[in-house]
Amino acid sequence: MIAEIITIGTEITTGSTLNTNAFFLSQKLFEIGAETYYQTTVDDDEKRLMDVINIALNRSDLIITTGGLGPTKDDMTKEVISKALGLELELDPVMEENIKNLFDRMGRCMSNNNVKQATKPKGSSFIENSIGTAPGIYINKDNKKLIMLPGPPREMKLMFNNHIKDLIHDDLFIVSKSVNTVGIGESSLESKLVELNLASVNTSIATFAKDGTVEIKIIGKGKDKEQIQLEINSIIKTIDEEFDKYIYGYDNVELEEIVVKKLINKGYKIGLCESCTGGLVSSLITKVPGASNVLERAIVSYSNSSKIEEVNVKSATLEKYGAVSEETAYEMAKGLMDKVNLDLVVSITGIAGPDGETEDKPIGLVYICIMTKENYKIIKSNFNGNRTLIQNRTAIKALDEIRKIL
Amino acid sequence: MIAEIITIGTEITTGSTLNTNAFFLSQKLFEIGAETYYQTTVDDDEKRLMDVINIALNRSDLIITTGGLGPTKDDMTKEVISKALGLELELDPVMEENIKNLFDRMGRCMSNNNVKQATKPKGSSFIENSIGTAPGIYINKDNKKLIMLPGPPREMKLMFNNHIKDLIHDDLFIVSKSVNTVGIGESSLESKLVELNLASVNTSIATFAKDGTVEIKIIGKGKDKEQIQLEINSIIKTIDEEFDKYIYGYDNVELEEIVVKKLINKGYKIGLCESCTGGLVSSLITKVPGASNVLERAIVSYSNSSKIEEVNVKSATLEKYGAVSEETAYEMAKGLMDKVNLDLVVSITGIAGPDGETEDKPIGLVYICIMTKENYKIIKSNFNGNRTLIQNRTAIKALDEIRKIL
Numbered sequence: 001m002i003a004e005i006i007t008i009g010t011e012i013t014t015g016s017t018l019n020t021n022a023f024f025l026s027q028k029l030f031e032i033g034a035e036t037y038y039q040t041t042v043d044d045d046e047k048r049l050m051d052v053i054n055i056a057l058n059r060s061d062l063i064i065t066t067g068g069l070g071p072t073k074d075d076m077t078k079e080v081i082s083k084a085l086g087l088e089l090e091l092d093p094v095m096e097e098n099i100k101n102l103f104d105r106m107g108r109c110m111s112n113n114n115v116k117q118a119t120k121p122k123g124s125s126f127i128e129n130s131i132g133t134a135p136g137i138y139i140n141k142d143n144k145k146l147i148m149l150p151g152p153p154r155e156m157k158l159m160f161n162n163h164i165k166d167l168i169h170d171d172l173f174i175v176s177k178s179v180n181t182v183g184i185g186e187s188s189l190e191s192k193l194v195e196l197n198l199a200s201v202n203t204s205i206a207t208f209a210k211d212g213t214v215e216i217k218i219i220g221k222g223k224d225k226e227q228i229q230l231e232i233n234s235i236i237k238t239i240d241e242e243f244d245k246y247i248y249g250y251d252n253v254e255l256e257e258i259v260v261k262k263l264i265n266k267g268y269k270i271g272l273c274e275s276c277t278g279g280l281v282s283s284l285i286t287k288v289p290g291a292s293n294v295l296e297r298a299i300v301s302y303s304n305s306s307k308i309e310e311v312n313v314k315s316a317t318l319e320k321y322g323a324v325s326e327e328t329a330y331e332m333a334k335g336l337m338d339k340v341n342l343d344l345v346v347s348i349t350g351i352a353g354p355d356g357e358t359e360d361k362p363i364g365l366v367y368i369c370i371m372t373k374e375n376y377k378i379i380k381s382n383f384n385g386n387r388t389l390i391q392n393r394t395a396i397k398a399l400d401e402i403r404k405i406l
Numbered sequence: 407m408i409a410e411i412i413t414i415g416t417e418i419t420t421g422s423t424l425n426t427n428a429f430f431l432s433q434k435l436f437e438i439g440a441e442t443y444y445q446t447t448v449d450d451d452e453k454r455l456m457d458v459i460n461i462a463l464n465r466s467d468l469i470i471t472t473g474g475l476g477p478t479k480d481d482m483t484k485e486v487i488s489k490a491l492g493l494e495l496e497l498d499p500v501m502e503e504n505i506k507n508l509f510d511r512m513g514r515c516m517s518n519n520n521v522k523q524a525t526k527p528k529g530s531s532f533i534e535n536s537i538g539t540a541p542g543i544y545i546n547k548d549n550k551k552l553i554m555l556p557g558p559p560r561e562m563k564l565m566f567n568n569h570i571k572d573l574i575h576d577d578l579f580i581v582s583k584s585v586n587t588v589g590i591g592e593s594s595l596e597s598k599l600v601e602l603n604l605a606s607v608n609t610s611i612a613t614f615a616k617d618g619t620v621e622i623k624i625i626g627k628g629k630d631k632e633q634i635q636l637e638i639n640s641i642i643k644t645i646d647e648e649f650d651k652y653i654y655g656y657d658n659v660e661l662e663e664i665v666v667k668k669l670i671n672k673g674y675k676i677g678l679c680e681s682c683t684g685g686l687v688s689s690l691i692t693k694v695p696g697a698s699n700v701l702e703r704a705i706v707s708y709s710n711s712s713k714i715e716e717v718n719v720k721s722a723t724l725e726k727y728g729a730v731s732e733e734t735a736y737e738m739a740k741g742l743m744d745k746v747n748l749d750l751v752v753s754i755t756g757i758a759g760p761d762g763e764t765e766d767k768p769i770g771l772v773y774i775c776i777m778t779k780e781n782y783k784i785i786k787s788n789f790n791g792n793r794t795l796i797q798n799r800t801a802i803k804a805l806d807e808i809r810k811i812l
Contacts, residue, residue: 277692291684306703
């Protein structure tokens with residue numbers, strides 16, 4: 001099955017927006033065995049969009065578009081594709097009601113513009129969008145499958161994951177399995193994988209780095225599902241043995257989900273005292289449903305006085321060793337542990353930059369203290385990058401350290 | 407001048423590599439006034455690449471390719487383009503010598519494969535690559551300009567910045583200006599812009615939504631730079647008048663940057679008490695360099711006991727009105743204000759879901775309390791979406807409310 005991804009929007013062709021939609025869809029299509037030979041991006045222009053659609057219909061079996069389904073006049077994907085396929089647009093009363101209800105719930109008035117989001121080409125079906133107003137569209141006509149998804153990545157990704165896979169299923173079996181690692185760089189990981197020479201007849205292996213974590217993806221493809229599964233299991237077994245201490249989960253789970261799950265399993269209550277990460281670790285943990293079972297509280301002790309007042313850091317310690325020091329990290333954790341009845345406390349203090357560097361304390365210097373009722377551990381790191389990168393890497397490091405002691 | 411960017415490589419079409427080359431080139435072409443209507447990506451396949459090149463030659467005046475200039479058999483961009491244009495490939499002895507010297511300097515042996523990097527289509531010229539072995543190629547034939555650049559982003563970007571601008575210079579000026587808004591939906595904003603009918607002879611206007619904020623971009627283009635600037639200024643003036651209360655900044659500034667800047671200007675110290683956002687507002691503020699001048703501390707009072715102990719919320723209030731209520735929001739803010747000498751306190755409590763819904767309190771219900779020494783204000787909102795979206799929208803709302811009282 002030859003696939004083509006068409007991303008529509010002047011924000012992409014003018015370089016306002018990085019095209020992460022094509023990246024995501026290519027990955028997903030690759031996983032299910034479709035061969036994506038083309039990605040096309042075109043601006044919001046009726047004639048050019050029509051040309052691009054016609055070229056795609058001519059060379060591809062499966063076409064997925066993103067963008068141009070919104071309520072504004074620039075949004076014309078549905079109209080142009082209907083025209084290209086000779087299909088009329090019809091108003092769907094159920095969808096009209098749904099969108100109206102959505103606007104009612106938000107306490108906003110539904111404009112006439114929004115009505116057009118309830119139309120679809122004759123013979124097509126809607127694809128549910130549970131977090132936005134623009135539904136997707138699925139057309140299966142003359143052996144061509146055409147899927148229109150909205151442009152906002154969050155909506156598009158959710159819809160793809162929930163609804164699209166079944167629509168574009170092929171007669172080859174594709175099995176993919178991911179191993180998620182943290183604490184090892186992508187290039188070291190890849191060199192080691194190459195040395196291990198793991199790929200078999202029906203499988204291939206790739207790595208994807210993201211925010212301090214690296215995903216190892218094993219993809220099997222063929223007619224014999226059981227055989228593929230066997231090959232993949234054998235590869236996973238070797239990877240498990242070789243990279244054990246770096247592996248935090250399987251199949252695209254986020255590190256913070258694993259941490260929350262482990263905390264719940266242990267019945268642990270956790271408290272955080274963050275300085276340079278400014279609440280980032282806390283906000284990552286609270287992104288996970290069920291976080292209220294484990295996170296008791298977090299203190300962002302950004303100022304010296306808050307370190308003293310909230311978690312009882314001694315003035316003398318701050319004066320003698322500075323806010324970014326092993327001693328302060330320890331006292332931050334100890335202070336919170338003494339104040340609240342917790343099973344685990346994590347404190348973080350560091351220099352995120354661009355200011356705050358001193359001769360003996362460079363930007364990127366971070367101390368993390370992990371404390372239980374019985375024990376504690378202080379980890380010193382030197383991170384590279386700009387302010388945001390240092391904050392993100394520190395947060396991932398802290399989550400990894402929590403994971404490791406659970 | 408209609409431009410097209412063709413990025414070549416199976417690593418992009420299989421979703422291994424995010425296509426940042428097209429993003430970079432689109433931005434650069436936009437800045438110099440070329441109209442990039444198309445971005446095309448194709449895998450490393452001779453026939454398909456040939457088709458894509460022919461389509462581009464048919465619809466665009468300027469074609470920039472990246473990728474496929476390396477020494478391996480997968481690299482065939484130069485060969486295919488030469489064929490499409492009916493040009494012979496010839497070996498350039500000077501370039502051959504250069505590449506040989508480069509290999510000598512690296513202490514590596516030049517393979518026969520590398521010799522093909524010294525060939526170029528007849529009548530074309532080389533573009534210097536000072537940090538890699540693959541030079542670029544520039545062809546100007548039959549009113550079409552064709553530029554081939556290597557795929558590695560670092561080489562490609564350096565070559566573009568150093569050599570390409572002069573080759574594709576146009577005699578048009580481009581001026582663009584952005585107005586950043588928050589608190590108004592993209593479709594309402596666009597309806598109003600359409601009513602205002604602002605675009606002039608040399609300008610166009612577009613809107614881009616991102617995470618609860620909407621950017622209005624005004625793009626002017628023409629031969630008379632001063633005239634364009636005048637037209638843009640006049641449009642901005644009207645937009646300023648019409649959308650005053652929604653505008654938080656100009657030219658792609660982030661809302662949190664504006665908030666931190668305004669807090670610094672007023673000399674305000676701020677404290678946060680977050681529940682459902684779990685530290686997200688604090689972490690957004692601390693992403694901004696200089697945040698330590700304004701953020702004194704933040705309390706993530708996630709549990710009831712932390713609300714009672716940290717910010718003195720009354721048990722009776724939690725029992726009678728619940729943790730998500732106007733009364734609790736008020737007491738959270740008041741408690742922090744009483745505890746610390748601050749100019750501004752923001753408290754947030756809400757139901758991010760998926761759990762926690764009750765009959766009279768739906769998922770997405772959020773109370774934000776903004777308190778100064780003299781006054782306070784409580785904002786009730788009902789947000790849509792999943793947990794992450796509700797948290798993000800709440801954070802943007804809180805930042806916007808801070809902005810508005812400064």
